[in-house]
Amino acid sequence: MALLEQFIQFTQQQIQISPKNTHLLLAVSGGIDSMVMVDLFHKAGYSFTIAHCNFQLRGEESTRDEMFVKALGEKYNKEVLVKLFNTKEYATSNKLSIQVAARELRYAWFEELLTVARESFSVNGQQSMVNGQPTPDNLRLTTYDLRLLSTAHHxxxxxxxLLLNFFRGTGISGLHGILPRQGNIIRPLLFAKRExxxxxxxKNGLAWVEDNSNASDKYSxxxxxxxxxxxxxxxxxxxxxxxxxNIERFKEIELIYNTSIVQKKAKLIEPKGNEWHLPILKLKKQVPLKTIxxxxxxxxxxxxxxTGEVVKLLDAANGSYMASPTHRLIVNRNWLIIAPIQPEEATNVLIEEGVKxxxxxxxxxxxxxxxxxxALLAENKLPIATNIAVLNADDIEFPLLLRPYKxxxxxxxxxxQKKKKLSKFFIDQKLSKTDKxxxxxxxxNKRIVWVVGYRIDNRFRLKPSTSKMLEIDWEKV
Structure with a gap:
């Protein structure tokens, strides 16, 4: 089957698009892959706009590539959008490699173009407007729906x-390789080999430009x-x-894997407001434990x-925890609690020693x-108020856990000298349901130190032998 016929079949069956009412944004570098993509879309009858990124990394070569892509507008009678980036400056200021910086810049621009297209329209050839402002790069839109970006990955x-993901250790999600359609990005050449x-x-007399950096083995x-x-x-x-x-098989394996994981997580995780609670004993019985x-x-x-450290945490003492940039995993009795680091969002807050x-x-x-x-105790110079707790710090173990009553x-x-359930204590205090x-x-360490705003625990009272004191003041919302 000819490449054009395979292309039409792949775009309709795998990506599920057709020329009718579809206007695409094509990412075109000027290399052979993107040139073939443009020609195939043209011959398949699609409407499209061409977008080219000039990263200004290769001097005259970068300018040559830009001019080459601009010339495609006349050949195919299509609009060509060009964006110049100061890639080196962006990479330096954000502490990124050149490759990562270029990727972030180009996809941010592509998304900007797609977003503008979703929010704009043209009337009688007038320039498109968004919130009263001209669209970026003087983009003029047609009545087509411009929602998809096409890249020339093959x-x-x-x-x-696949190989890079395997060696990096990305897990099963990295073994399906590049997907034909992911979000608003499509890859219509994935069926075709480079040859x-x-x-x-x-065969079709297409011209293209060569990027000399493609010959360098310094890139992985x-x-x-x-x-x-x-x-x-x-x-x-x-x-x-x-x-x-293998890529096709891994895609199917991943579907089965994800279905099983969704079922496991539904049985284990109990959402509680902005937190997620997991029973530790039940979690430890899961097989395979590390994967789950x-x-x-x-x-x-x-x-x-x-993952190994999280598994160890399941056997750690109450109050033990570990953190990611956004969340903490907290051991609280028989539960593993996943809580946001921002205290105002969490319903289980760790208070570490030294926090003010x-x-x-x-x-x-x-x-x-x-x-x-x-002498402070003898002379009654300690603060006495329900919103202040004065505690014997000698008996306190950090981190403390601040949480709602249950x-x-x-x-x-x-x-x-005897314990009392808080439910009975609240009856004595004549608290309403909403107050509770x-x-x-x-x-x-599993012992309540203070019922905030009401009473401290007798076990943490000040004694003549106390050497360190902790005062906690509560300013109510």
Whole structure:
């Protein structure tokens, strides 16, 4: 089957688009892959706009590529949009590699164009407007729906991506390679090998420009292309076909895997407001444990390399925790709690030693550690108020846990030697149902230290032998 026929079949069946009412944004570098993509879309009857990024990294070559792509507008009678980037400056200021910087810049621009297109329209050839302002790069829109970006990734790119992901250790999600359609990005050449693309370009008399950086092995993708794959083909001549077959199998395996993971997570995770609670004993019985633990925590900023530490955390002491950039995993009795790091969003807040202030849903806590002087107690110079707790810091273990009251909680009210359930304590205090829902407690190693705003625990009262004191002030919302 000719490449054009395969292209039409692939775009309709795998990507599910057709020329009718579809206007595409084509990312065109000027290289052979993108030139063949443009020609195929043109011959298949699609409407499209061409977008070219000039990263200003290769001097005259970059300018040459820009002028070459601009000339396509006349050849195909299409609009060509060009954006110049100061890539080196962006990479330096954001501490990124040139490759990562270029990727971020180009996809941010492409998304800007697609967003503008979604929000704009043209009337009688007038310039499109968004909120009364001209659209970027003088983009004029047609009545077509411009929502999809097309890139020229092909089968060889897919093989290289598979191998790079495998060596990086991205897990099963990286083994399906590049997807034909992902969000608003499509890759209509994934069915074609590079040799097929080159043959098509030569047969149809297409011109293209060469990027000299593609010959350098200092880039990981080029190294795989020029060194790894040729060596593997000396051992397995069908290596490329085998890997492409594996990609298709991995896609199907991933579907089965994800279905199972969704079911496991639904049975394990209990959403509680902005938190997620997992029963530790039930979690520890899961097989395979590390895989399921990783799938649970990866969405909260934890890396695959931390999975072993998370598993160890399941056997750690109460109050133990570990953190990602956005969340904490907290051991609280028989539960593993996933809570946002921002205290005002969490309903279980860790208070580490040295912390001076904690903002939470019911107000502001201020912690004031000091040395205890028995004379303060004898002379009644200690603060006495329901919104202030003065505690024996000698008996306190950090981190403290600030959390809402829950059924079954008990403490030893100040002045009493016997424990009392908080539910009964609240009856004595004549609290309404809504008042109870706003009660928070502070724990130290599974023991309630203070029912915030009401009473401290007798076990943490000041004694003549106390050497360190902790005052906690509560400023109510």
């Amino acid at each position: 089968a060889d790119d897919n093989i290289e991506t 097929d693309i080159v043959a098509y370009a030569k 993708r080029n190294f795989v292309r020029h060194q790894v794959m040729p060596l593997m083909k000396t051992i397995y001549p069908q290596a490329e076909e085998n890997l492409l077959g 633990v990783y799938e649970v925590v990866k969405d909260f900023g934890f890396a695959s390399t931390q 202030e904690i903002n939470f849903k019911e107000g502001l806590l201020t912690l004031k550690p000091s040395t205890f002087n028995e 059924q079954g909680d008990y403490f030893y009210p100040l002045g009493m 829902e706003k009660v928070w407690v502070i724990e130290s």
